Amino acid sequence: MDADARYSALFLEVYGTLPRAGPGGDEHTLRALELVPGSSPRTVLDLGCGPGAQTLALASALPQADIVAVDVLESMVAEAGRRIADAGVGERVEAVAGDMIAPPVKPGSQDLIWCEGAIYNVGVTEALTGWRPLLRLGGTVVFSEVVWLVAAPPGEALAWWTAEYPPMSDRAGVEARIAAASYRTIGSFVLPASGWWDEYYAPMQGRVADLRARLSDDPVALEVAAQAEAEIDIFRRYSECYSYEFFVVQPTC
Numbered sequence: 691m692d693a694d695a696r697y698s699a700l701f702l703e704v705y706g707t708l709p710r711a712g713p714g715g716d717e718h719t720l721r722a723l724e725l726v727p728g729s730s731p732r733t734v735l736d737l738g739c740g741p742g743a744q745t746l747a748l749a750s751a752l753p754q755a756d757i758v759a760v761d762v763l764e765s766m767v768a769e770a771g772r773r774i775a776d777a778g779v780g781e782r783v784e785a786v787a788g789d790m791i792a793p794p795v796k797p798g799s800q801d802l803i804w805c806e807g808a809i810y811n812v813g814v815t816e817a818l819t820g821w822r823p824l825l826r827l828g829g830t831v832v833f834s835e836v837v838w839l840v841a842a843p844p845g846e847a848l849a850w851w852t853a854e855y856p857p858m859s860d861r862a863g864v865e866a867r868i869a870a871a872s873y874r875t876i877g878s879f880v881l882p883a884s885g886w887w888d889e890y891y892a893p894m895q896g897r898v899a900d901l902r903a904r905l906s907d908d909p910v911a912l913e914v915a916a917q918a919e920a921e922i923d924i925f926r927r928y929s930e931c932y933s934y935e936f937f938v939v940q941p942t943c
């Protein structure tokens with residue numbers, strides 16, 4: 691295995707085995723779901739589903755819904771599939787491999803498109819524009835996106851995030867990208883810091899400690915560990931400056 695493949699494998703060992711593959715929690719998924727207007731959704735797409743935590747929260751809150759969860763990584767799809775089977779909801783919830791910009795559903799078929807902590811892979815305007823034809827009349831998109839919470843972020847945090855995710859903006863910047871796709875915002879809220887720790891950074895710290903103990907003389911493993919620790923450290927020191935924000939949006943026409 692070359693160094694790149696090994697980095698990816700170790701990266702997945704740290705990030706791909708967490709309860710969630712990004713900040714969040716069932717209570718926040720359900721809070722966002724409560725903001726969705728109209729009758730209970732019957733067809734749901736969960737895009738960039740990762741290991742499927744929010745897929746199962748949605749499945750449990752929407753017992754009448756058929757849900758298709760999509761992720762580009764086979765290992766994520768496999769983990770989501772295992773959790774779906776364990777939860778006993780496999781007759782109406784499935785995880786499939788695919789690209790979130792071209793999910794395997796018919797045009798005009800979806801009441802709800804969900805994209806928790808994953809829309810950054812495509813871009814807000816690009817994703818919303820691409821998903822528009824998949825929505826039923828009155829359909830809704832819910833997504834979360836990382837935002838600055840302060841007008842002048844500290845230089846260290848700004849530098850770290852600008853390197854990680856150049857399009858990062860404040861709430862107004864996301865609103866502008868929503869409007870550019872001809873959608874309007876129905877509701878929004880900021881994920882509290884606990885949503886980053888409980889199911890994401892706290893278990894990640896355990897994975898990193900394990901990696902360091904097991905592969906203490908492996909430079910690739912140490913690089914993966916250092917990257918995760920740097921991310922956690924930035925959040926520990928600047929968590930009041932940024933977070934994910936949920937946006938519940940509908941097309942304007």
Ligand SMILES: C[S@@+](CC[C@H](N)C(=O)[O-])C[C@H]1O[C@@H](n2cnc3c(N)ncnc32)[C@H](O)[C@@H]1O
Pocket residue numbers: 709710711712713714737738739740741742743744760761762763766788789790791805806807808811
């Ligand atoms: C930060 S994780 C969030 C996963 C999950 N929603 C959660 O919160 O646990 C982002 C996910 O998007 C997936 N992803 C990246 N690009 C994608 C694409 N083009 N289509 C589908 N999934 C994608 C990644 O494999 C990863 O599982």
